[in-house]
Amino acid sequence: MSLDLVKEFVEKNKEQYLETLFTLLRQKSISTQNIGMEETSAMLLNMLEEIGMDSRLIETQGHPVVYGEIKNEANDFTLLIYGHYDVQPADPVEEWNSPPFEPTIRDGKIFCRGAGDNKGQLMAQILALKTYQEVVGDLPINIKFVFEGEEEVGSPNLVNFVSEHRDLLKADLVYTSDGPMHESGAPFVLLGVRGMLYVELNAKGADWDNHSGNKGNIAPNPAWQLVELLGTMKDDAGNILIEGFYDDVKKPTANEEELITTLPYDAKQVADQIGYKGFNMTREEYYRKLTLEPTLNIAGFHSGYGGKGSKTIIPSTAMVKMDMRLVVDQDPDDIFEKFKKHVHKHAPGVEVVRYGSMKPSRTSPDMEVVQVVKEAVKEAYEENPVLQPSLGGSLPDYVWTQILGVPSVIVPYANSDEANHSPNENLDVDKFFKGIVCTCSVIRAFGE
Amino acid sequence: MSLDLVKEFVEKNKEQYLETLFTLLRQKSISTQNIGMEETSAMLLNMLEEIGMDSRLIETQGHPVVYGEIKNEANDFTLLIYGHYDVQPADPVEEWNSPPFEPTIRDGKIFCRGAGDNKGQLMAQILALKTYQEVVGDLPINIKFVFEGEEEVGSPNLVNFVSEHRDLLKADLVYTSDGPMHESGAPFVLLGVRGMLYVELNAKGADWDNHSGNKGNIAPNPAWQLVELLGTMKDDAGNILIEGFYDDVKKPTANEEELITTLPYDAKQVADQIGYKGFNMTREEYYRKLTLEPTLNIAGFHSGYGGKGSKTIIPSTAMVKMDMRLVVDQDPDDIFEKFKKHVHKHAPGVEVVRYGSMKPSRTSPDMEVVQVVKEAVKEAYEENPVLQPSLGGSLPDYVWTQILGVPSVIVPYANSDEANHSPNENLDVDKFFKGIVCTCSVIRAFGE
Numbered sequence: 001m002s003l004d005l006v007k008e009f010v011e012k013n014k015e016q017y018l019e020t021l022f023t024l025l026r027q028k029s030i031s032t033q034n035i036g037m038e039e040t041s042a043m044l045l046n047m048l049e050e051i052g053m054d055s056r057l058i059e060t061q062g063h064p065v066v067y068g069e070i071k072n073e074a075n076d077f078t079l080l081i082y083g084h085y086d087v088q089p090a091d092p093v094e095e096w097n098s099p100p101f102e103p104t105i106r107d108g109k110i111f112c113r114g115a116g117d118n119k120g121q122l123m124a125q126i127l128a129l130k131t132y133q134e135v136v137g138d139l140p141i142n143i144k145f146v147f148e149g150e151e152e153v154g155s156p157n158l159v160n161f162v163s164e165h166r167d168l169l170k171a172d173l174v175y176t177s178d179g180p181m182h183e184s185g186a187p188f189v190l191l192g193v194r195g196m197l198y199v200e201l202n203a204k205g206a207d208w209d210n211h212s213g214n215k216g217n218i219a220p221n222p223a224w225q226l227v228e229l230l231g232t233m234k235d236d237a238g239n240i241l242i243e244g245f246y247d248d249v250k251k252p253t254a255n256e257e258e259l260i261t262t263l264p265y266d267a268k269q270v271a272d273q274i275g276y277k278g279f280n281m282t283r284e285e286y287y288r289k290l291t292l293e294p295t296l297n298i299a300g301f302h303s304g305y306g307g308k309g310s311k312t313i314i315p316s317t318a319m320v321k322m323d324m325r326l327v328v329d330q331d332p333d334d335i336f337e338k339f340k341k342h343v344h345k346h347a348p349g350v351e352v353v354r355y356g357s358m359k360p361s362r363t364s365p366d367m368e369v370v371q372v373v374k375e376a377v378k379e380a381y382e383e384n385p386v387l388q389p390s391l392g393g394s395l396p397d398y399v400w401t402q403i404l405g406v407p408s409v410i411v412p413y414a415n416s417d418e419a420n421h422s423p424n425e426n427l428d429v430d431k432f433f434k435g436i437v438c439t440c441s442v443i444r445a446f447g448e
Numbered sequence: 449m450s451l452d453l454v455k456e457f458v459e460k461n462k463e464q465y466l467e468t469l470f471t472l473l474r475q476k477s478i479s480t481q482n483i484g485m486e487e488t489s490a491m492l493l494n495m496l497e498e499i500g501m502d503s504r505l506i507e508t509q510g511h512p513v514v515y516g517e518i519k520n521e522a523n524d525f526t527l528l529i530y531g532h533y534d535v536q537p538a539d540p541v542e543e544w545n546s547p548p549f550e551p552t553i554r555d556g557k558i559f560c561r562g563a564g565d566n567k568g569q570l571m572a573q574i575l576a577l578k579t580y581q582e583v584v585g586d587l588p589i590n591i592k593f594v595f596e597g598e599e600e601v602g603s604p605n606l607v608n609f610v611s612e613h614r615d616l617l618k619a620d621l622v623y624t625s626d627g628p629m630h631e632s633g634a635p636f637v638l639l640g641v642r643g644m645l646y647v648e649l650n651a652k653g654a655d656w657d658n659h660s661g662n663k664g665n666i667a668p669n670p671a672w673q674l675v676e677l678l679g680t681m682k683d684d685a686g687n688i689l690i691e692g693f694y695d696d697v698k699k700p701t702a703n704e705e706e707l708i709t710t711l712p713y714d715a716k717q718v719a720d721q722i723g724y725k726g727f728n729m730t731r732e733e734y735y736r737k738l739t740l741e742p743t744l745n746i747a748g749f750h751s752g753y754g755g756k757g758s759k760t761i762i763p764s765t766a767m768v769k770m771d772m773r774l775v776v777d778q779d780p781d782d783i784f785e786k787f788k789k790h791v792h793k794h795a796p797g798v799e800v801v802r803y804g805s806m807k808p809s810r811t812s813p814d815m816e817v818v819q820v821v822k823e824a825v826k827e828a829y830e831e832n833p834v835l836q837p838s839l840g841g842s843l844p845d846y847v848w849t850q851i852l853g854v855p856s857v858i859v860p861y862a863n864s865d866e867a868n869h870s871p872n873e874n875l876d877v878d879k880f881f882k883g884i885v886c887t888c889s890v891i892r893a894f895g896e
Contacts, residue, residue, distance in 0.1 A: 032757035088759060095656070153757060179662060194661060198758040207723030208543075211869045212745045213642060213841025214627060216773045217737035218729070219722040223746040224682070231679035234672070274667040275655030275764070281666070289665035297660045298671040299761050304748035305769055309480035309601060310646040310803040311536060312771050313747055313869050316723070321753055323760050325664045355758040393661025421659045421761055 003379060005135050006440045010433050013131075018110075020047070021123045021432065024085075025103045025112045031086035031153050037063045040085050044147060051130045053145065058165070060157035063149030067168075070129065070143050077446050078142040080171035080406070081439075083122035083178065084151035087114035088421045095423035108429050109415075115427040116418030121177040122147060124413050124435030132440050140447025144171060148396075151178075154198060154356015155396040162399045173369045174400040174408040175442065177435060179393050180416040183273055184264040187377050187385040187438070190410040191370065192362030194294070195326035196394035197335055198355035201226060201343065203318045209304070212312040222318035223303035229347040230320065233296060240296045242342045248329045252292050255365075256389050260287035263386055273417050291390040295325040325394060332357035361397035362389060363407045373409050376445035380438035385411075413438065451827060453583050454888045458881050461579075466558075468495070469571045469880065472533075473551040473560045479534035479601050485511045488533050492595060499578045501593065506613070508605035511597030515616075518577065518591045525894050526590040528619035528854070529887075531570035531626065532599035535562035536869045543871035556877050557863075563875040564866030569625040570595060572861050572883030580888050588895025592619060596844075599626075602646060602804010603844040610847045621817045622848040622856040623890065625883060627841050628864040631721055632712040635825050635833040635886070638858040639818065640810030642742070643774030644842035645783050646803035649674060649791065651766045657752070660760040670766035671751035677795040678768065681744060688744045690790045696777045700740050704837050708735035711834055721865050739838040743773040773842060780805035809845035810837060811855045821857050824893035828886035833859075861886065 010017070024047075029040035041057055044066045048055040053068035066085065090100035090113045098104035103112040110120065125145065132139055146169065148158055162169060182188050203222035210219040233241055240246070265283035281289070299322060304315030326335060340352050363370065365387060377385045391410060400408040413435030414420070415428040458465070475491055476484035489505055492514045496503040501516035514533065538548035538561045546552035551560040558568065573593065580587055594617065596606055610617060630636050651670035658667040681689055688694070713731035729737070747770060752763030774783060788800050811818065813835060825833045839858060848856040861883030862868070863876040 032759070089755065091753075091755065194664070196661065196760070198760065200758075205724065208867065208872075209870045210722050211841060212743070212747055212771050213644065213773055214839070214868070215722050216642070216743035216745055216771075216840055217741060218718065218727070218734065218840070220724055220726065221746060223749050224678075227675050227678045227746070227749075228682075230672075230675045234676075270666065274658050274663050276653065276668055278668065279666070286666065293665060295660070295664035297664055297760075297762060298669060298675070298752065299660055299759060300752035300754050300763065301671050301675075301749050301766070302751075302754035304746065305539075306748050306750035306767065307481075307537060307539065310648075310769065310771070311480070311747060311869065312644070312646065312745075314745060315748065318749070319754065321758065323660050323664075323758070325661055391662070392664055392666070393659060419656065420662070421759070422657045424656075 001136050001444060003437065003441055006131055006437055009131055009135050010436050014433065017127050020127065021120060022103045024119050024123055025114055026101060028101050029086050029149065030089050031063060031150050033089060037086065037149050041066050041149060044085055047126055048145065051126060052133065058161065060161050062157045065161055066147040068145040070139055072139055072142050075141050075447060078144060078171040079443065079446060080144040080146060080169060080174045081125050082146045082174055082176045083125060084118045084148050085122060086149045086152045087117065087119070088152050092423060097424055105429065109426040110429055110432070111424055111426045113425055115425055116180070116414035117420035117425065118151070118178045120427040120432050121413045121435060124432060125177065125439055128436045128439030128443070131436055132443055139443060141443060144169065151396065154196065154358055156356055158396045158399050159403060162403050166404065169404055171406050174406050176395060176397070176408065176410045177413045178395055178410065179391055179412040180414045180418050181412050182264065182386045183269045183416045184266065186264060186383055187381045188412050189374050189377055189385045189387050190391045191365055191387070192390040193360060193395045193397045193410070194390060194392060195330060195332055195358050195360035197324045197326060197332040197357040199322050199339060200353040200355065201320040201322070202351040202353065203347070204349065205314065205316050207316060209313040209316045212314050215314055219314045221314050223315050225347055225350065226318045226320050229343065229350060230298070232346045233342070240294070242338050244338045245335065248331065248334070249294065250328045256292065259389060260284060260291065263287055263388060290392040291388060292327060294327050294330060297323050299323050326360050327390070328360045328362055330360060332359060358394045358396055359398035359402065361401045361408065363401055363409060367407050369407055370409060372445050373411065373442060376441040377411055377438060380441040381434065411438065449584050449892060451885065451889055454579055454885055457579055457583050458884050462881065465575050468575065469568060470551045472567050472571055473562055474549060476549050477534050477562070477597065478537050479511055479598050481537060485534065485597050489514050489597060492533055495574055496593065499574060500581065506609070508609050510605045513609055514595040516593040518587055520587055520590050523589050523895060526592060526619040527891065527894060528592040528594060528617060528622045529573050530594045530622055530624045531573060532566045532596050533570060534597045534600045535565065535567070536600050540871060545872055553877065557874040558877060558880070559872055559874045561873055563873055564628070564862035565868035565873065566599070566626045568875040568880050569861045569883060572880060573625065573887050576884045576887030576891070579884055580891055587891060589891060592617065599844065602644065602806055604804055606844045606847050607851060610851050614852065617852055619854050622854050624843060624845070624856065624858045625861045626843055626858065627839055627860040628862045628866050628868070629860050630712065630834045631717045631864045632714065634712060634831055635829045636860050637822050637825055637833045637835050638839045639813055639836070640838040641808060641843045641845045641858070642838060642840060643778060643780055643806050643808035645772045645774060645780040645805040647770050647787060648801040648803065649768040649770070650799040650801065651795070652797065653762065653764050655764060657761040657764045660762050663762055667762045669762050671763050673795055673798065674766045674768050677791065677798060678746070680794045681790070688742070690786050692786045693783065696779065696782070697742065698776045704740065707837060708732060708739065711735055711836060738840040739836060740775060742775050742778060745771050747771050774808050775838070776808045776810055778808060780807060806842045806844055807846035807850065809849045809856065811849055811857060815855050817855055818857060820893050821859065821890060824890040825859055825886060828889040829882065859886065
């Protein structure tokens with residue numbers, strides 16, 4: 001089969017494929033606020049049934065997994081495709097140029113919450129199966145779909161799900177399309193991810209806000225307490241001072257050190273994509289910080305008055321949200337204990353709340369399946385993919401490599417400026433169709 | 449004239465006096481949001497005219513001053529009574545037990561924004577004039593009322609107002625009832641105030657929020673920048689590290705040092721009033737920190753996600769609101785320059801916005817007018833007032849002592865747990881009536 005037939009078929013069906021995607025995008029599915037999750041999983045189930053998959057919803061302790069499979073008796077190679085149907089909240093809503101849940105095409109991009117992360121990429125997988133079947137007929141390999149509904153809250157039930165369904169999920173390779181392509185526009189083949197740990201700090205002062213004059217120097221100030229606590233967590237050079245934080249960070253191999261000096265890089269492009277003119281890292285610094293080093297990020301800090309003008313109070317509460325991106329072999333459970341110990345040592349009364357977490361993961365570039373994917377991606381995009389040891393972001397990749405025991409690759413289909421998790425999230429229309437072609441190419445490669 | 453006649457008259461007119469106050473309380477007057485200011489000044493003007501004052505609104509660059517006077521040809525002593533008709537915003541509104549602008553009596557207290565700060569106390573002055581005239585007839589001295597509408601935003605136009613109306617405002621003593629009475633329940637005669645300087649810090653990272661994974665360690669984090677900046681402003685012991693901050697702090701006199709060791713003090717009472725069980729200062733520490741030392745307060749810190757659950761972003765902006773309480777002879781202009789210099793040194797890109805400010809002020813306890821007030825207050829409350837060198841809070845007292853050149857005393861009429869600037873602000877019903885009696889007592893004392 002020639003990929004050109006696939007490309008032609010996609011070209012002819014563009015309008016219908018976009019409409020199918022838009023239907024999914026319009027359906028809200030904000031997992032952290034439990035909005036529209038049931039409706040979305042039901043909608044997806046229907047879509048899988050329509051393309052002839054043996055499908056069902058599998059309940060978890062949280063939102064259900066949408067599962068589907070198509071068997072091929074002649075070939076026992078199984079490709080498990082993972083994606084997620086939940087999205088981030090849309091706020092700050094006022095910064096969107098079009099309604100966040102109404103897909104709108106401008107400048108060749110689909111603007112909508114979830115367009116890139118992950119509904120557009122997930123839909124490319126579904127439509128690839130439809131396309132392949134329409135163009136060629138039966139699929140040449142076994143395909144399994146696992147679409148979860150809790151990735152944006154840290155996939156708290158995916159470990160249990162995979163542990164409990166080892167037989168059902170048996171596969172030769174796990175294939176994920178999530179996150180953005182390389183800044184240069186080249187396709188990515190990512191061999192791992194950073195892990196993640198999300199925490200919240202709550203400091204309590206007095207039982208109510210006090211007057212900053214009549215009680216100034218007298219009532220405790222929890223905002224100052226958290227500022228001082230955060231000040232103990234990093235040194236001036238940005239090194240994280242939580243005791244033992246770096247203990248399990250694997251020293252990069254010579255190959256990895258070598259690799260990051262050869263990856264394509266354009267500082268100006270990165271500056272444009274993060275929206276920060278002051279950006280000026282070297283290639284090596286950039287890739288090291290993004291793929292080989294952990295982070296300690298303040299995702300939110302809220303205390304006291306934030307309105308117009310002035311209000312003279314001593315706030316009674318202060319709250320900080322933080323996420324840490326972890327690298328192999330840091331373990332979120334271990335890091336959480338160390339983090340908590342640090343907080344209790346420096347600010348005994350401060351409450352530490354744990355939200356989602358995820359282990360880091362890596363697959364070896366020497367495996368044959370990795371080489372097959374690399375070639376198939378190259379053929380689809382007609383361009384050499386960038387092979388990178390890890391994504392900066394987090395995906396529950398370790399459930400495949402560590403719990404299911406299957407190698408895993410991540411091949412993102414979204415443009416690098418997709419603005420996922422931000423206002424005006426978008427997906428290049430063209431990238432959406434390229435993704436469909438890429439999945440067809442991978443299926444074909446493993447079928448040969 | 450016996451004060452008993454005054455007390456009797458007030459007792460008989462309680463219901464009507466409360467209704468007059470409630471009318472004023474229901475009328476919103478949030479200066480920082482420019483809500484209801486015109487309506488409130490017009491309402492007050494009517495009230496002054498009803499008690500026979502020669503009244504008018506005097507325009508300023510901001511909200512107008514409500515001015516009124518009653519002359520007595522037989523006595524040339526003039527008492528200028530200052531108050532303010534503006535209030536703080538009501539948020540967080542959800543923490544109020546009754547609507548913030550609907551006065552509600554519970555447990556002998558009037559709950560309403562502005563009940564204590566300052567509408568209840570201001571209304572006691574108006575009703576004292578009415579009462580005195582009804583009970584005795586003509587007032588024995590000259591009375592001038594200056595009610596401004598910008599105290600809660602730092603009285604930015606009061607200096608100009610006083611400078612431009614020196615002749616109109618000529619007086620022998622300025623008398624202010626604002627702030628809470630002493631924690632012990634005893635009346636206060638305060639001989640000064642702390643000054644104030646309110647600033648806002650704005651830090652800017654990238655042009656939009658970035659994904660904390662895909663851009664983690666790469667995009668700048670303005671929340672971290674402000675945390676680090678704030679960390680340079682105080683040492684572990686709470687000393688303020690802004691260069692030159694303490695340069696102009698007057699060393700307390702031996703008398704002041706002596707005074708603060710003799711003032712009534714109950715740590716448990718203070719703990720209850722600020723709503724903080726952990727409070728455990730000594731008497732000397734408490735009065736020193738509250739009246740003789742400056743503060744550096746975080747009134748608000750807002751950046752990034754503050755909703756339910758987790759959102760993994762690198763915020764693009766961070767904002768901190770701070771107020772400093774200043775003691776004699778710190779000057780807000782000078783302190784602002786020092787503050788700005790500190791910010792520019794440690795965090796060059798951070799914007800510093802200046803809001804209101806106020807100079808500190810003190811009047812000597814040796815003046816005869818102070819002794820007259822002290823005796824009159826004692827007679828009204830049948831209890832020795834606490835004479836304190838300074839209020840913890842700020843009032844534009846320096847415009848009287850430094851610009852008009854007139855001594856000034858502050859005699860608060862609100863209960864010490866009035867929760868001014870906080871949810872559930874309140875005024876003891878009983879304290880409201882006592883305030884009316886107290887002003888009558890002071891008028892009588894100067895008329896003799």
